[in-house]
Amino acid sequence: MKLKELQKKVDLWIKKYGVKYFSELTNLSILMEEVGELARIFARKYGDQSQKESDKVYNLEDELADILWVLVCISNQTGIDLEEAVKKNFIKKTKRDFLRHKQNAKLK
Secondary structure, eight states: OOHHHHHHHHHHHIIIIISSOOOHHHHHHHHHHHHHHHHHHHHHHTSSSOOOGGGGGOOHHHHHHHHHHHHHHHHHHHTOOHHHHHHHHHHHHHHHHTTTTTTOGGGO
């Protein structure tokens, strides 16, 4: 699915089931909450913290999708075409980092 399609599908879902978008500030807060849930998974699965019984409800795939969902909502609300934004971001990163990582001794 292309990002434009994803943005349209999320918009249609919000209008059909969600009534309306939460405010931008609320969505930013929700995004931070979702990122926190992702961090919890990483701390328990890949980090040094031990997993608790209550952590078993968290699913990496689902948390990443939740984050993408909220990012799409914020993009829709603020008139950002994610497909264009990602294209521009690739250009920016390529210009800035075309040798940077290859020359980083830490990555060799």
